[in-house]
Each structure stands twice: as structure tokens, then as C-alpha cells.
Amino acid sequence: MIDMLFYDLHVHTKESIGENSLEEIVAMAKKLDLRGMAIARYHDNITELPTIEGIDLINAVIVKAETPEELNRIVKEVRNSAEIVMVHGGNYDINRTACENHMVDILCHPELGRKDSGLDHICVRAAKDNNVAIEINFREVLESFKRHRLYVLSSMKNNIMLCKKYEVDVVTTSAAVSKWELRGGRELASMSYLLGLDLASAIASVTTIPENIVKTNREKLKGNLWEGVKLE
Amino acid sequence: MSEPKPLPPSLRTQKRYLVFEIISENQIEYGNLITSIWDSAINFLGEILSSRAGIWIIQNLYDEKTQKGIIRCNHEFVEEVRTALSLIHVIGETKAIVKILGVTGTIKSARTKYFQTTNLTAFSEQK
Numbered sequence: 001m002i003d004m005l006f007y008d009l010h011v012h013t014k015e016s017i018g019e020n021s022l023e024e025i026v027a028m029a030k031k032l033d034l035r036g037m038a039i040a041r042y043h044d045n046i047t048e049l050p051t052i053e054g055i056d057l058i059n060a061v062i063v064k065a066e067t068p069e070e071l072n073r074i075v076k077e078v079r080n081s082a083e084i085v086m087v088h089g090g091n092y093d094i095n096r097t098a099c100e101n102h103m104v105d106i107l108c109h110p111e112l113g114r115k116d117s118g119l120d121h122i123c124v125r126a127a128k129d130n131n132v133a134i135e136i137n138f139r140e141v142l143e144s145f146k147r148h149r150l151y152v153l154s155s156m157k158n159n160i161m162l163c164k165k166y167e168v169d170v171v172t173t174s175a176a177v178s179k180w181e182l183r184g185g186r187e188l189a190s191m192s193y194l195l196g197l198d199l200a201s202a203i204a205s206v207t208t209i210p211e212n213i214v215k216t217n218r219e220k221l222k223g224n225l226w227e228g229v230k231l232e
Numbered sequence: 233m234s235e236p237k238p239l240p241p242s243l244r245t246q247k248r249y250l251v252f253e254i255i256s257e258n259q260i261e262y263g264n265l266i267t268s269i270w271d272s273a274i275n276f277l278g279e280i281l282s283s284r285a286g287i288w289i290i291q292n293l294y295d296e297k298t299q300k301g302i303i304r305c306n307h308e309f310v311e312e313v314r315t316a317l318s319l320i321h322v323i324g325e326t327k328a329i330v331k332i333l334g335v336t337g338t339i340k341s342a343r344t345k346y347f348q349t350t351n352l353t354a355f356s357e358q359k
Contacts, residue, residue: 031255032331142319145275180257180327187318187332190311199311 004203005035006185007210009060009084010108010135010173016041016062019178026052028179036214040086043078058214062108064088068097079103083217086135088112095119099127105213106171109137111155117162118155124162133169133209134159136192139181153195160196170197171213172205245286246307249336251346252317254299256328262294264324269303273316285309293339295347300333302342310335 012018013025020028022039029037036056039049042064049057061082065071071094075085084105087098090112098107099119107127110118119134127134136156144152163170172188174181185206193202238244254260266289273282286306294301305313317330336342 028255028329032329138318142321178327180321180329183318183329184331187314190314190318193311194315 004185004207005211006033006188006206007036007038007056007058007214008034008174008176008182008185008188008206009038009058009106009171009210009213010040010086010137010175011037011182012040012175012177015039015045015047017177022050022057024179025176025182026055026057028182030054032182032184034182034185036210038084038210038214043074046078046081056214058083060084060086062086062088063104065094068093071097072101075101075103080221083214083221089118089135090114092118096123096126099123099132100130101132102130104130104132105217106133106135108135108173108175109140110134110159111152112137112140114155115151116155117158119159119162121162121166124166124168127163127168128166131169133171133213134163135175136160136170136172136195136205137175138173138183138188138191139175139177141191142181157195160192164196164201169209169213170201170205171209172202247286247304247337248307248310249339249342250303250305250310250313250317251333251336251342252301252303253331253333254301254323254328255331256299256323256326258326259296260299260323260326260328262291262296264326265289265294265301268320268323268328269317272320273313276316276319277312281309281312285313287313290339293343300347302339 011025013022036058038058038060040060040062043061046061049059059082061078063074065074079085086106086108087104089095089107089110095110095118098104140152172192174183176182189202189206192205193199269289273287288304290302314332320330333346
């Protein structure tokens, strides 16, 4: 049996809005057989991550902006220091601007705080053109109950339908703020599968897609990869 | 008292056995575990899907020391049951994570692969 390498691209520690230290989060991630984990910090609080044996720690920056202009400005500032640039979604204008910006890697929870799914076909087509992945945020489902959970699941299902139609990458993350909110990669994939992805794509959303995003960005940060050019 | 005869193989529903492990702050009680599993399944899947999933928690295959156990379900609902288990975050009053170690087609293969034993008697008799 092939061992799958699971990545969770959205985890918070005490450095941002989390409850646990990096060491506690890493210990739990190892118990859950995660291969890599992106430690998400907000753009005004970026520090170096230590190297820990047995797990690949990825430097992820979340950009939270009030206006599209502010978003584009901050993304430009942080792009050269972050291995992953994620945008805090929810506002339609922010969602759309993020999808239209080729420097953004992941649009997080586009449906957050909305009655609709936060995305339309224009956003998703732009996301395809700019290689922006759409996040399925497990914590949103975990922390919601009854009718609110139904709205959340329905919005996510709609976004997955759009992503499938326009062939946009989907990334499933735990978005954990506590070590008890972390989940194994296969469990995250099963949530995406139930929301409409086929099983192979659901598993890819926690394995190959995150791995490729990280690999490509690391090559770019080293200077080995530009638009249309790759140094061997 | 008479019981129905076992069905012929062609009419039996195909089962899968999910081997799980509970990672928790404190030792959890088996009763609380059952309640959490059923509550999560019914809340997430609803009554009709939970019944179709055919969830069956096998009591004498749960090891309280290692907090590992086996849940049986129908083969078409493995992902649904897996997701329902992943949505458990508290068991009793203890924060917990349910980790699925693997899925097998028979109890014997589950015990061989994940419990390193082929003896089909209960855990309590193994000590």
C-alpha cells in the first residue's frame, strides 16, 4: 500500500489566534501522521519557523484586508517572505480580488459569515487563470451546529461544484486553532468527498495539491522558477 | 426462542470494519464514547442515513487501555461514517480526536494489521 503524505495548510498557534504552542501542535500532528503543516500567521506578525525533524513546517501568511487595494498592496509586500500566501475570505470584493491576483495561493473560507457561498463563476474562472486554490475549511463545519451547519455545508458544496466545473484546485484544511481541532489527512479528504469532490480529487486536496503549491513557491523563493522559465 | 436464519451470502450486506483510536486529554469511558459516536452520526448524517450506514460499535473489540476499537458499517457508507467520527471533538467532558487507523473487510484482518493478534476472543481474555 502506498503511504500518502498528508499536508494541512492552515493551522494556528499561539503566535496568531491559536491556543497551543508550536511544540504542542507539532506533537499532535505527528500522532495524526501529518507529513507537513503550514503554520498560519497574520501579515503583521511573521517570524521564522524552526526546523523540526519528522514534519515539514511551512511558513504561511494570512492576509486580512478591508479593501481590494489594501489586499493587493499587502500581498505584494509579503509574497517574497512567505511560502504560502492565503487570503482571509468572506467579503465578495476581497474574494474576487484574491482570485484575480496571481500572487495569492489560497483563498480561505470564501463563504465565511455569508448567507451565500461567496463565489461566483467569474471569481472561479479568475482563480483558474491565476492558479488560486479554494479552501474547504473543516473548522467551520466542526464549530457550527444545526441550521448554521447546514448553511455552511451547502455553501461549501456550491463552491466545490464551481471548482469542479472550472477545474480549480481545492485544498482541504483543518484551520485548527487548538491541537484538539487537528484532524488526520484522510478524515479531511472524506469531508471534501461528501461535499462533492470525487475521491481521487478529495485525497489530492490534502496530498499532492498542497505539496505542489509548497514546492513551486519554494523554488520561486530560491530564484529557480519564474513565469515560463525553470532552472534545472 | 427462534431466531431468523443467517442470510445466504448473496443477500447479506457487505460490511467494512473501521479501526479507530481515540486521542484524548484523559481516559474516556466506553459509555460516553458510544453516546458521542451516535450523537455525531445522527446529527451529521440524520436518522435515515445513519440507519442505512448500519453503524455497529463492537463492544468486546474495544481496548480501554490503548483506546482502540472497531466500528462496523456498510461498505457504501465508509466515508460518511469516517466524516461523522472526525466531527467528534468532545467525549464526555474530555476533548478528543477520533483517528481512523484503517478500514478492513474482516475483523480478523483488522486485528492482524492493527492489533497484532489473530485470536478472536475478547481483549479482556488476552491479558
